[in-house]
Amino acid sequence: QSVLTQPPSASGTPGQRVTISCSGSSSNIGRNGVNWYQQLPGTAPKLLIYSNNQRPSGVPDRISGSKSGTSASLAISGLQSEDEADYYCSVWDDSLNGRVFGGGTKLTVL
Amino acid sequence: QVQLQESGPGLVKPSETLSLTCIVSGGSISSYYWTWIRQPPGKGLEWIGYIYYSGSTSYNPSLKSRVTISVDTSKNQFSLKLNSVTAADTAVYFCAGFCSGGSCPDHWGQGTLVTVSS
Numbered sequence: 001q002s003v004l005t006q007p008p009s010a011s012g013t014p015g016q017r018v019t020i021s022c023s024g025s026s027s028n029i030g031r032n033g034v035n036w037y038q039q040l041p042g043t044a045p046k047l048l049i050y051s052n053n054q055r056p057s058g059v060p061d062r063i064s065g066s067k068s069g070t071s072a073s074l075a076i077s078g079l080q081s082e083d084e085a086d087y088y089c090s091v092w093d094d095s096l097n098g099r100v101f102g103g104g105t106k107l108t109v110l
Numbered sequence: 111q112v113q114l115q116e117s118g119p120g121l122v123k124p125s126e127t128l129s130l131t132c133i134v135s136g137g138s139i140s141s142y143y144w145t146w147i148r149q150p151p152g153k154g155l156e157w158i159g160y161i162y163y164s165g166s167t168s169y170n171p172s173l174k175s176r177v178t179i180s181v182d183t184s185k186n187q188f189s190l191k192l193n194s195v196t197a198a199d200t201a202v203y204f205c206a207g208f209c210s211g212g213s214c215p216d217h218w219g220q221g222t223l224v225t226v227s228s
Contacts (some may be wrong), residue, residue, distance in 0.1 A: 002154065033212040044204055045155065057217040079144045088155055092212065097168050099145070099157040099208070 003028065004102035011108040017077040020090035020105045024070050028100055032092045034072040038053055039086045039104075043104055048087075076107075083084060084109045112137035114205050114219035122199075122226050128192040132205030132219060135186065139163050142207030142217075144188040146179060149221075150201040160208070161188055195226045 005023040012018040022034065022083035033052050037045035047056050052072065062077045072091075089102040092098055118130035132144070146158040159169035161179040169177050173192070181188040192199060202221040209216070 035212060035216065044221050047215055047218075050215050051212050054215075090155070096171070098159070098170055099147075101155040101157065104154045 002103040003093060003096070003100040004091065006087075006089060006102035006105045008103065009106050009108065011110055012079045013110045014079055014081065016079045017075060018079055018107065019076075020074045020087050020089075020107070022072045022074070022099075022102050024072075024091060026070055027095035028070075028091045028093040029067065029072055030070040031094055034065065034067055035090045036072075036074045037088045037090065038083075039088065045088060079109055081109050083107060112217040113130045113179070114207065114217060116203060116205050116222040118222060118224070120148065120223060120225060122195055123225060123228050124196055124226055125194055126222055128190070128195050128203075128226070130190045130203055130205070130222065130224070131187055132189070133185075133187045137217075139181065139183050139186050139188075142209055144179075144181060144183060145206045145208055146190045147204045147206055148199075148201040149204070150198075156201075158190065158192075158203075160213075186191050200226045202214060221226065 036049040038048050039045045048059055048063050052067040053065045064075045066073050087105045093100045113135045115133050127141045140163040143160040144215045145160040149155050159179050161181045176193045178191045194196045204221050206218040
């Protein structure tokens with residue numbers, strides 16, 4: 001069981017906006033910046049968002065992140081077929097003194 | 111651009127030691143917390159631990175008794191040793207670099223599959 005809670009699945013049609021939630025606690029999301037990753041089959045996770053809402057170079061602005069209290073969200077607007085992938089949230093946990101991950105959300109583009 | 115590349119045996123026998131090395135290029139070994147993360151087939155990501163260039167470490171409590179992470183600053187590389195492996199340690203192992211406080215983008219290697227089997 002993961003320290004961070006994500007819905008196991010999400011879906012949307014092309015062009016729609018979808019959000020994926022990540023719920024944690026005061027020792028992790030409540031204190032530290034959240035990262036979001038996209039993972040395609042057989043590949044390494046790709047960083048989409050760091051420090052709650054910062055996009056690395058090359059990540060389109062239709063992808064955004066936010067945080068409120070002990071929860072965080074990833075939003076993807078203008079959904080495209082290539083967005084179909086697994087998505088993970090991650091954050092440092094001060095109590096565990098380690099990095100924790102959500103269980104992952106499988107996004108399906110219908 | 112920081113790049114990381116894992117290397118090591120793809121097959122390890124049960125009860126033996128898994129050893130992997132990650133070579134860092136394009137960046138200073140003193141700039142990041144060098145981290146190992148693994149992903150069992152079909153499952154999620156699990157943080158194994160990190161080492162800072164100074165030598166300070168932190169390990170996942172569930173693996174702490176079996177894990178050692180070391181760094182060789184002269185070779186710009188860091189390593190993972192996991193003792194007494196079982197089939198449950200079969201996974202894709204990723205090396206990654208995270209900056210302090212998560213204030214900058216992190217960087218990941220492509221990952222390497224390690225299978226534990228006799």
